[in-house]
Amino acid sequence: MGDRIRRSWLIVPAHDDARLEEAARAGADVIVLDLQDMVHDTKKHVARARVRETIPRLCAQGAEVFVRADIELLYADLHASVWRGLSGVMLSGVTSVAQVQEADSLLGALQAERGVVRPPPVGEILEADDPVSPEQALELHLCFDTGRGNWDAVQLIQASTRVKSISLGRADLVMDLREEPSGDLHLMPYLMQRLIIIANATGVQPIGAWWRATSRGLVASDDDTLAAAITGRQAGFKGGLCMRTHQVAALNKGFTPTEEEIAQAASVLTAFAEARANGGGSARTDGTVIDASRTAIAANLIAWVTACTKREQGRATVVAQTQATAQPRA
Amino acid sequence: MARRVRRSGLTMPINTPRFVDRSWTRNCDYLNFDFEDSVPQSQKAYARTLVAHAIAQGLKGGADITIRINCAYPEADVPAAVLPGVIQINFPKAETAEQMRNLDRLITEAERVQGIRPGTVYIGANIETTLGVTNSYEIASASPRIDTFSGGTGYDMSMDMGVEMFVGFDQFVYNCGEGALVAKALGLEYTGSVYLPDTSGNVGDRDLTRKRAEANRHAGLRAGGGLHPNTVQPQNIGLTPTPEEVQEAQRILTYFAQLDEQAEVEGELDGRMVDKYEAARAAELLEWSALCAQKDAHKAREQTRTTALEAQERAQA
Numbered sequence: 349m350g351d352r353i354r355r356s357w358l359i360v361p362a363h364d365d366a367r368l369e370e371a372a373r374a375g376a377d378v379i380v381l382d383l384q385d386m387v388h389d390t391k392k393h394v395a396r397a398r399v400r401e402t403i404p405r406l407c408a409q410g411a412e413v414f415v416r417a418d419i420e421l422l423y424a425d426l427h428a429s430v431w432r433g434l435s436g437v438m439l440s441g442v443t444s445v446a447q448v449q450e451a452d453s454l455l456g457a458l459q460a461e462r463g464v465v466r467p468p469p470v471g472e473i474l475e476a477d478d479p480v481s482p483e484q485a486l487e488l489h490l491c492f493d494t495g496r497g498n499w500d501a502v503q504l505i506q507a508s509t510r511v512k513s514i515s516l517g518r519a520d521l522v523m524d525l526r527e528e529p530s531g532d533l534h535l536m537p538y539l540m541q542r543l544i545i546i547a548n549a550t551g552v553q554p555i556g557a558w559w560r561a562t563s564r565g566l567v568a569s570d571d572d573t574l575a576a577a578i579t580g581r582q583a584g585f586k587g588g589l590c591m592r593t594h595q596v597a598a599l600n601k602g603f604t605p606t607e608e609e610i611a612q613a614a615s616v617l618t619a620f621a622e623a624r625a626n627g628g629g630s631a632r633t634d635g636t637v638i639d640a641s642r643t644a645i646a647a648n649l650i651a652w653v654t655a656c657t658k659r660e661q662g663r664a665t666v667v668a669q670t671q672a673t674a675q676p677r678a
Numbered sequence: 679m680a681r682r683v684r685r686s687g688l689t690m691p692i693n694t695p696r697f698v699d700r701s702w703t704r705n706c707d708y709l710n711f712d713f714e715d716s717v718p719q720s721q722k723a724y725a726r727t728l729v730a731h732a733i734a735q736g737l738k739g740g741a742d743i744t745i746r747i748n749c750a751y752p753e754a755d756v757p758a759a760v761l762p763g764v765i766q767i768n769f770p771k772a773e774t775a776e777q778m779r780n781l782d783r784l785i786t787e788a789e790r791v792q793g794i795r796p797g798t799v800y801i802g803a804n805i806e807t808t809l810g811v812t813n814s815y816e817i818a819s820a821s822p823r824i825d826t827f828s829g830g831t832g833y834d835m836s837m838d839m840g841v842e843m844f845v846g847f848d849q850f851v852y853n854c855g856e857g858a859l860v861a862k863a864l865g866l867e868y869t870g871s872v873y874l875p876d877t878s879g880n881v882g883d884r885d886l887t888r889k890r891a892e893a894n895r896h897a898g899l900r901a902g903g904g905l906h907p908n909t910v911q912p913q914n915i916g917l918t919p920t921p922e923e924v925q926e927a928q929r930i931l932t933y934f935a936q937l938d939e940q941a942e943v944e945g946e947l948d949g950r951m952v953d954k955y956e957a958a959r960a961a962e963l964l965e966w967s968a969l970c971a972q973k974d975a976h977k978a979r980e981q982t983r984t985t986a987l988e989a990q991e992r993a994q995a
Contacts, residue, residue: 388941495862521955526898534897538855
């Protein structure tokens with residue numbers, strides 16, 4: 349069934365009604381209800397209490413919903429979060445296999461107890477309803493924002509089959525990485541490339557964008573976000589995290605191939621098919637060689653674009669259904 | 679272990695009196711007296727007899743004293759190097775964890791013999807070979823005496839990689855990334871440097887040193903060192919926060935305390951986002967600034983005392 353399209357992950361404090369309202373209509377592929385950094389300790393209980401009613405409201409706008417839990421407050425955060433409509437849980441500050449296993453078993457227990465399953469791709473119909481099926485297991489997204497987490501990334505990913513995606517989270521802030529004369533954040537190019545390699549080696553989605561020091565990562569301007577998304581996609585990321593509604597469009601755009609790239613990929617496929625039909629193993633056009641691997645890259649791009657289009661259709665379907673239910677015919 | 683200030687430091691052959699005897703006048707945060715590459719093989723044994731004198735010279739200026747030993751025969755070097763007043767043994771071309779464990783044992787024994795409180799002497803593990811880079815984690819975690827770590831750059835590293843050192847681009851991205859990540863994974867202080875293009879290889883370039891030190895300060899890096907006296911002041915100045923930065927950090931902390939009182943986690947101060955991470959960064963800067971001031975005061979006191987003593991001696995002579 350392949351990776352789900354999650355180009356934009358918008359993180360919103362779970363207790364902030366105004367920002368939630370705005371986020372719901374932002375067109376984010378994923379909305380992450382935050383119970384961690386963006387919620388003051390004195391407001392944690394209020395935020396937790398909102399999660400159950402908020403999830404369906406966000407799903408109704410065609411978003412997938414995750415919750416970002418506080419690793420120190422895992423039990424309470426997960427009990428507040430595992431309700432119908434939730435796709436998974438984001439864990440930041442993960443440093444040990446035991447933490448991942450604890451999250452895994454809590455999710456398993458809560459899914460079984462409450463009969464909660466991971467929803468199907470947005471706009472599709474759920475055919476089975478089985479909390480213990482691997483397809484319907486709630487996911488974990490691990491943020492490797494500490495040195496320890498990054499160093500042990502492979503073991504942490506392999507600690508649970510629920511881990512489907514990883515990111516550096518706010519490594520720039522948690523690890524206090526600051527600006528280099530080159531404009532990159534100190535250590536980030538190394539960490540980003542390392543993360544992408546590990547993600548592909550372990551079969552999970554690498555999430556992130558090529559943030560530079562001039563933009564403050566998760567709260568950057570539209571232009572900076574678009575640039576970070578485009579470079580991020582070129583580097584191998586599949587989608588990026590953000591904290592401001594206005595960044596969503598830039599992430600969705602940057603992580604979707606351009607018309608030009610699509611046309612280019614299509615011409616590669618055509619040229620290779622022609623070469624094959626004529627008994628050749630590769631084609632040459634405009635001085636470039638089109639062989640099987642280049643063709644496979646083009647085919648991947650077309651598959652990704654097709655999935656992006658399907659994701660947008662799914663969103664449109666869900667939004668239309670929501671509007672139809674909200675305004676029943678007289 | 680307390681956080682150390684080592685913005686500037688000179689590595690010099692311990693057997694060259696004109697360097698060693700003037701070392702205290704250089705205003706270094708630390709001095710690294712060398713047994714290794716700068717000392718010819720024929721002088722190695724003699725070099726081991728010079729440590730007490732070198733320590734006395736260096737301490738006159740308030741510097742921390744470190745000794746760089748040879749990786750090939752720590753058994754001979756360590757007992758000679760670990761004397762009262764030495765704060766760190768630098769181990770060049772570190773390649774395995776076993777070397778670090780052996781060094782730790784030798785230092786422990788030397789501390790016992792010399793009556794130095796156990797655990798006083800740190801280990802500086804210098805990664806200068808490709809094997810060292812691949813074993814970074816094992817090396818850095820092999821002894822609690824290692825409190826700082828960084829990746830492999832420098833002449834020996836270039837030689838081992840078979841590349842030129844001053845080519846104008848960063849050939850050491852992987853080495854340094856690995857070293858920094860290992861340091862962060864183990865909670866050690868990372869002492870590396872940001873990259874600035876340098877095609878001259880001039881070790882006494884004041885301007886480039888100052889620029890690099892300032893870039894390091896902005897990137898949150900705190901340590902320096904060099905081979906030429908021209909590098910000392912540019913690093914002392916370049917790695918010390920400016921009064922404006924200190925003031926700004928105080929404002930951020932005050933503002934964040936107000937946010938926290940209102941049960942908010944983030945806010946904007948003059949168009950800039952402030953949250954607990956910015957606050958932590960500001961607190962670090964204030965701590966660092968205070969440590970630099972302490973170190974500067976200590977060096978000034980020692981240097982004034984030495985100058986007065988020497989004047990007195992001249993007068994009596």
